[in-house]
Structures are given as structure tokens and as C-alpha cells.
Amino acid sequence: MTVRDALNSALDEEMSADPKVFLMGEEVGEYQGAYKISKGLLDKYGPERVLDTPITEAGFTGIGVGAAYHGLKPVIEFMTFNFSMQAIDHIINSAAKSNYMSAGQMSVPIVFRGPNGAAAGVGAQHSHCYASWYASCPGLKVLAPYSSEDARGLLKAAIRDPDPVVFLENELLYGETFPVSAEVLDSSFCVPIGKAKIEREGKDVTITAFSKMVGYALKAAEILAKEGISAEVINLRSIRPLDRDTINASVRKTNRLVTVEEGFPQHGVGAEICASVVEESFGYLDAPVERIAGADVPMPYAANLERLAVPQVQQRELATDLCQWLQLL
Amino acid sequence: MASASSFSATKFAQPLPLNGTTSRSHDKHQSFFDPLRTTPSSSSFLGSTRKLRLSSASKLKLLANPNRRSAVVAVSDVVKEKKAKSTTNLLITKEEGLVVYEDMILGRAFEDMCAQMYYRGKMFGFVHLYNGQEAVSTGFIKLLKREDSVVSTYRDHVHALSKGVPARAVMSELFGKTTGCCRGQGGSMHMFSKEHNLIGGFAFIGEGIPVATGAAFSSKYRREVLKEVDCDHVTLAFFGDGTCNNGQFFECLNMAALWKLPIVFVVENNLWAIGMSHMRATSDPEIWKKGPAFGMPGVHVDGMDVLKVREVAKEAIGRARRGEGPTLVECETYRFRGHSLADPDELRDPAEKAHYAARDPITALKKYMIENSLASEAELKAIEKKIDEVVEDAVEFADESPHPSRSQLLENVFADPKGFGIGPDGRYRCEDPKFTQGTAHV
Numbered sequence: 001m002t003v004r005d006a007l008n009s010a011l012d013e014e015m016s017a018d019p020k021v022f023l024m025g026e027e028v029g030e031y032q033g034a035y036k037i038s039k040g041l042l043d044k045y046g047p048e049r050v051l052d053t054p055i056t057e058a059g060f061t062g063i064g065v066g067a068a069y070h071g072l073k074p075v076i077e078f079m080t081f082n083f084s085m086q087a088i089d090h091i092i093n094s095a096a097k098s099n100y101m102s103a104g105q106m107s108v109p110i111v112f113r114g115p116n117g118a119a120a121g122v123g124a125q126h127s128h129c130y131a132s133w134y135a136s137c138p139g140l141k142v143l144a145p146y147s148s149e150d151a152r153g154l155l156k157a158a159i160r161d162p163d164p165v166v167f168l169e170n171e172l173l174y175g176e177t178f179p180v181s182a183e184v185l186d187s188s189f190c191v192p193i194g195k196a197k198i199e200r201e202g203k204d205v206t207i208t209a210f211s212k213m214v215g216y217a218l219k220a221a222e223i224l225a226k227e228g229i230s231a232e233v234i235n236l237r238s239i240r241p242l243d244r245d246t247i248n249a250s251v252r253k254t255n256r257l258v259t260v261e262e263g264f265p266q267h268g269v270g271a272e273i274c275a276s277v278v279e280e281s282f283g284y285l286d287a288p289v290e291r292i293a294g295a296d297v298p299m300p301y302a303a304n305l306e307r308l309a310v311p312q313v314q315q316r317e318l319a320t321d322l323c324q325w326l327q328l329l
Numbered sequence: 330m331a332s333a334s335s336f337s338a339t340k341f342a343q344p345l346p347l348n349g350t351t352s353r354s355h356d357k358h359q360s361f362f363d364p365l366r367t368t369p370s371s372s373s374f375l376g377s378t379r380k381l382r383l384s385s386a387s388k389l390k391l392l393a394n395p396n397r398r399s400a401v402v403a404v405s406d407v408v409k410e411k412k413a414k415s416t417t418n419l420l421i422t423k424e425e426g427l428v429v430y431e432d433m434i435l436g437r438a439f440e441d442m443c444a445q446m447y448y449r450g451k452m453f454g455f456v457h458l459y460n461g462q463e464a465v466s467t468g469f470i471k472l473l474k475r476e477d478s479v480v481s482t483y484r485d486h487v488h489a490l491s492k493g494v495p496a497r498a499v500m501s502e503l504f505g506k507t508t509g510c511c512r513g514q515g516g517s518m519h520m521f522s523k524e525h526n527l528i529g530g531f532a533f534i535g536e537g538i539p540v541a542t543g544a545a546f547s548s549k550y551r552r553e554v555l556k557e558v559d560c561d562h563v564t565l566a567f568f569g570d571g572t573c574n575n576g577q578f579f580e581c582l583n584m585a586a587l588w589k590l591p592i593v594f595v596v597e598n599n600l601w602a603i604g605m606s607h608m609r610a611t612s613d614p615e616i617w618k619k620g621p622a623f624g625m626p627g628v629h630v631d632g633m634d635v636l637k638v639r640e641v642a643k644e645a646i647g648r649a650r651r652g653e654g655p656t657l658v659e660c661e662t663y664r665f666r667g668h669s670l671a672d673p674d675e676l677r678d679p680a681e682k683a684h685y686a687a688r689d690p691i692t693a694l695k696k697y698m699i700e701n702s703l704a705s706e707a708e709l710k711a712i713e714k715k716i717d718e719v720v721e722d723a724v725e726f727a728d729e730s731p732h733p734s735r736s737q738l739l740e741n742v743f744a745d746p747k748g749f750g751i752g753p754d755g756r757y758r759c760e761d762p763k764f765t766q767g768t769a770h771v
Contacts, residue, residue: 019554066480067546101511102514106529141748194757241747
């Protein structure tokens with residue numbers, strides 16, 4: 001099943017199960033979704049539940065929050081999360097903080113979803129990764145699916161969740177196909193929020209990643225395996241809350257950690273994971289934590305520069321660098 | 330008045346070049362709020378209550394006639410001009426009048442007490458007082474049902490009181506006590522009450538407008554999608570003149586009119602942001618005009634007169650309830666105090682302040698009620714005394730209430746506290762008993 005179909009089916013099933021769920025965003029209706037994620041939903045549920053909005057992120061995000069205050073369950077689509085910056089006041093100030101400011105009176109069961117991070121050749125303003133931005137804010141839950149199973153399970157969990165959820169998809173993953181079990185296809189399938197998944201077990205080094213980088217980490221693990229290095233790959237799935245338990249347990253087993261993300265390095269997700277591991281499992285670390293992140297520059301347009309600005313899996317360099325770093329005999 | 334020099338009657342006298350200036354038809358039932366017609370600008374901005382299509386003859390008569398009753402008639406087409414002064418022609422009954430009076434007195438007394446408490450150190454942070462603007466809050470909110478929603482700004486104490494949040498709960502919230510309406514977690518700028526459908530309390534200018542539009546959206550959604558056929562809840566969004574230059578305002582005017590949402594946008598134009606005069610900040614200061622640009626009626630009303638505000642509010646709220654869509658109401662009002670208690674308020678002209686102090690809405694209503702024999706001086710004094718006691722009691726209650734306990738720090742961040750995640754020991758953090766006691770390592 002492709003990630004696109006996974007998301008579409010999750011939306012379809014949740015809208016069918018609960019009439020309070022509705023989808024709002026630009027081009028989600030008649031255009032079938034800017035990336036075709038909401039294909040067929042307008043025909044099925046009508047224009048009162050699949051709303052095409054004018055280009056007013058701040059306005060329609062706030063409308064979603066107001067509707068959520070009164071018990072409806074909006075799914076707000078941002079064409080990309082870069083545009084969420086026009087609405088970030090509502091995501092942070094009226095969604096994330098409201099349950100707290102009102103001492104539990106106003107819960108906000110809203111989902112903000114859309115593609116996040118770099119795509120291909122879309123330039124600096126369309127390639128920013130917002131994982132660490134939203135993950136730093138209390139009151140929000142931030143999810144980043146990788147596979148179709150993640151996409152389906154996490155989106156369903158997000159829609160059912162009574163709190164505001166930021167759901168960071170990835171445009172380049174939409175078309176990728178992943179095998180799914182019958183359990184995943186069941187309409188009640190949910191993935192718990194706050195639990196990471198160990199995609200590949202290993203014993204020499206822990207690699208944490210989320211979203212597209214999980215695929216890269218798995219490829220890297222394959223390459224390392226040929227060199228005799230057994231890497232454990234953790235798919236974070238949930239950036240906030242971070243599954244510190246799984247990460248720390250893994251580091252205590254392997255004694256080394258590499259964090260991978262596509263976003264900018266400073267104050268990124270890797271920084272938080274590093275801090276968590278240093279605080280909780282300092283005695284178990286045999287080497288300093290290594291962070292792999294996007295280059296600390298706005299994303300360039302030129303294809304070759306863009307390739308240099310994001311993590312890549314380069315066979316030769318990976319093998320020699322990592323082996324040196326791991327100081328294996 | 331000195332501030333009138335910044336704009337004179339002639340500046341705004343240009344009639345709009347639209348069919349709205351044709352003489353009124355014989356059809357008296359034609360609603361004033363016909364969105365297809367705009368209301369012409371025909372008189373000076375300050376103090377004007379009339380933005381209607383009136384024939385020039387009656388216009389002159391009304392301009393000359395200071396009698397409040399006929400000036401109020403000008404607000405609404407459908408109210409015929411009355412000559413005889415009898416109780417059936419009054420704008421308000423005795424019972425309604427007393428309710429309105431009491432609500433305004435409560436607002437004023439409460440805010441005055443807030444100032445006292447602030448200077449005594451019981452209240453802290455940002456406190457924005459509503460003195461002078463009571464007619465807008467009372468005029469609108471007292472017409473609502475409990476299920477209708479109100480969204481406000483940081484100047485929200487009186488909106489909360491008018492909507493029915495007990496004075497004790499508001500005062501405790503301001504003192505930061507656990508018995509406050511938000512258990513002390515919101516504060517002056519973030520009043521919420523699910524029970525009374527007061528959905529904020531927002532510090533950011535314009536932030537409440539989309540949220541209010543969403544509340545109105547949910548009302549329409551409930552009726553049309555969830556088939557709750559008698560759901561006709563209306564939402565009121567209160568905000569100021571400064572907000573009317575903000576993008577979110579325009580975004581919501583568009584969407585509310587586009588989707589015909591049951592909302593009334595109430596502009597409390599008190600002419601000043603902090604020290605920035607509305608005239609210096611706005612290319613076209615007549616905010617009511619921005620309504621018709623988006624396809625909804627725009628009304629301007631004297632916000633220092635609670636009866637005029639009530640008349641306009643009745644029509645606007647009625648429109649929304651009937652499903653006819655949004656209205657933009659600009660209330661010309663004034664805040665007697667500074668922007669907040671930290672504002673020295675040096676930029677406003679004393680003559681301007683004096684002009685508005687003379688139009689104090691409470692004094693005006695008192696005068697109206699006594700002149701029209703709706704209440705005696707003694708009855709009104711009794712109300713004032715009662716309110717004094719209510720406010721004193723609220724302060725005592727707040728004083729004696731406990732501060733929040735340590736465990737409250739981590740409560741209510743999430744509706745589902747599993748959102749705090751799984752700790753290094755493999756358990757959900759919220760399940761750790763030390764976590765709920767507030768002593769766990771976060």
C-alpha cells in the first residue's frame with residue numbers, strides 16, 4: 001500500500017466512523033488534495049465535511065481551533081508545513097496552550113497535517129523541517145510517520161486523540177509502497193502515540209531516525225551489515241512525546257548512538273535525543289553521540305547543492321567513516 | 330473637543346457612490362441589514378449613531394434633535410419615530426433596565442476593585458481594564474443565551490462577568506488562586522468558562538476572531554451535518570480598533586460571509602491602541618465600512634449608550650440566529666483608564682477624556698431610567714450597594730482561597746496525559762505517582 005493510500009484510507013475510515021471529523025484546507029476538495037491525499041473524500045462526504053478554503057492559513061486554522069473548542073474534530077491540512085508558519089500562532093497559542101490555560105475546560109481535539117521537510121528542488125521556503133519547532137511546545141503531540149503502517153496507524157490515533165496533534169508527513173514518501181499486514185488494514189488499527197518502533201535489531205550501534213530518514217537509516221544498516229557492523233534502527237514515529245525508554249534501552253545495549261534527521265542541526269530533534277541519552281544513560285556510552293542532520297544553510301535550489309545539503313547514504317564514505325568512528329577491529 | 334480637529338464632519342460626508350443613497354422605499358419592512366445595500370456615510374464620525382439610508386429631511390431633523398429617544402430610532406429603520414412619551418414606546422422595560430444597570434455597575438465596580446488590588450500587589454502581570462466600555466459588553470451579552478459563545482481579547486473581565494461567570498471566580502483567577510475560573514492557570518488575559526461558553530480570553534490581537542468564527546462554524550455544522558435541528562447558537566467576537574488592521578480580521582470577514590456563519594463581529598473602537606491613535610494607524614478609519622466590502626452589513630453605533638447598542642445587537646444577533654449570516658458592528662466607545670494598569674496614559678488629550686467621561690454609559694442609563702420613571706433613585710442606589718457587597722465578597726473569597734498546589738503545575742497540559750510520553754523506566758510518565766504529586770523528574 002502506498003503512503004498516500006494509507007493516509008487516504010485512514011481519513012476515510014475516521015470520517016466515516018465519526019461525523020464530527022471534518023477536513024479543511026486548500027485544494028482538499030475539488031482538486032482532490034494538492035498531493036491527492038484527500039482523493040474521493042469530497043464525493044463521499046460532501047462539501048460540508050471536506051472544505052475547500054480560501055488562502056487564509058491563520059483564518060482557517062483558527063476556525064478549526066474554535067470548532068474543536070466546541071467538540072468537533074477538525075483535520076486541518078497545510079499544503080506544506082512551511083505555510084503553517086502563517087498560522088503558527090493558532091497552533092501554539094490557541095490550540096496547544098488552551099487546555100492548560102483553561103484548566104481542562106477547553107480540550108482541542110484537532111489534527112494539523114501536511115508534508116514537512118525537503119522535497120526535490122522546491123527551494124528554501126518550501127523545504128524547512130518543523131519537527132523540532134513544534135516538538136518544543138508543551139501541549140502538542142508531534143508525529144512523523146515513515147511507512148504505510150505508520151501513516152495509517154498514527155493518523156487514526158491522531159484523529160481520535162483529544163489533544164492537538166501535529167502530523168508531519170513527507171512528500172517524497174507519498175508514492176512509496178510498503179507491505180502491510182491484514183491487521184494494518186483493519187479499520188480499528190491504531191498505533192500508540194509515544195512509542196517508537198525498532199525497525200531493525202542490532203547490537204553495535206543505535207541509529208534513530210524519523211520520516212524519510214528511516215529509509216536511509218535502513219539502507220545504511222544494510223551497508224554496515226556487509227562490513228560486519230550490526231546497527232539497530234529506531235523509527236521514532238513520535239517526536240513529542242519522545243520514546244525515551246526505547247532509545248535509552250537501545251543505547252544501553254549497543255553503547256553508541258547516531259541520530260539522523262533532515263532538518264537543521266541546531267536545536268534539532270537529535271539534540272534532544274542526545275541530551276536525553278547523556279542524562280539517562282551516560283555510563284553506557286562508549287563514544288560521544290553523533291548527530292547527522294541537514295546542512296546549516298537554507299535549502300539551495302541547484303540539484304547538486306541540494307544533495308549536499310541533506311543526509312545521503314554514500315556507500316564508500318559511510319563504510320570507512322563509520323568503521324573508523326566505531327573503532328572496530 | 331480637541332480631537333475633532335483630526336477629522337471633521339466634512340471629511341466623511343462623501344456619500345458612497347452606490348445605490349444605497351437613493352431614498353428609502355415605502356417598504357418599511359425592508360430590513361436595515363440588507364447586505365446588498367451599503368450604508369452611506371453622511372455625518373461626522375465621532376458621536377454619530379446613524380449610518381442608515383435616511384432622506385435628507387429626516388437626517389437634518391435628527392442631527393438637530395438631541396433627544397436620545399429619537400436618535401436611537403435612527404439606528405434601526407424598522408423602529409418608527411414616536412412622538413408621545415409613553416411606556417410602550419420606551420426601549421426597555423423596567424426589569425430589563427434593572428438587569429442592564431446592574432450588569433454595568435458590576436463591570437465598573439469590579440474593574441475599579443481590580444485597580445485597587447493591583448496597586449496593593451494582590452494582582453500582577455498584565456491587567457487591562459474595561460472602564461467606560463460597559464455599554465458594549467452589557468448591550469450585547471445580556472441578549473445571549475447560555476449556549477451562545479463569546480470570544481474576547483485580553484480586556485475580558487467584564488465580558489466574563491456579563492456572560493455569567495461569577496465575580497468570585499473571576500477575582501480568584503486574577504489573584505492566581507486555585508478557585509479561579511481557570512484554577513489560576515489562565516490569568517487576567519485568558520478567561521475561559523466552558524459552562525458559560527466564554528471561550529477566551531486571548532492575548533494576541535486578532536487571535537480570537539478566527540476562533541470565534543470556528544465556534545460559529547461548529548454551530549452551523551451541528552445543525553447541518555450532525556442534524557441538531559434546533560442548534561442556532563450565535564457567537565460574538567469582541568475586539569478593538571487596532572485589530573481591524575490585522576490580517577486575520579479580514580480573513581474571517583471573508584470566510585464568515587462566504588459560509589454565512591452565525592457570528593457578530595463587534596468592534597470596540599475606543600480610538601486608541603496603547604498610545605497609537607486609530608487615526609494614525611488606519612487608512613480608512615471607518616471600520617463599519619469594511620463589512621460591506623466582504624458582503625455583510627456594517628453598522629456604526631454609539632457605544633457609550635447601552636440602549637442604542639442593545640437595539641443594534643438585537644438585530645445583529647437575530648440575523649445570525651435566523652441563518653442570515655454575519656454582521657460587523659462598530660461601537661464607538663472609550664476606555665477611561667489607560668491601556669493597562671502599567672500604562673501612564675500620557676498621550677490622550679484630557680479634553681477628549683472629558684468629552685467621553687461626560688457620556689459615561691452608566692450615568693446615561695441612570696438618567697434615562699429616572700426620567701422615564703422606570704426606576705427610582707433609591708432602587709438604583711440599592712443595586713449599587715448590592716454590587717459593592719458582591720465585589721467585596723469576591724475579594725474576600727479570592728483572598729481566602731488557596732494557592733494552587735504543586736501538582737497542579739503538570740495537570741491539564743494534555744486532555745490525555747499519556748502525552749507526556751513513556752519515561753526511561755518504560756512506564757507512562759503520568760502513571761508515576763510522583764509525577765502527579767509534582768515531584769517527579771520531568
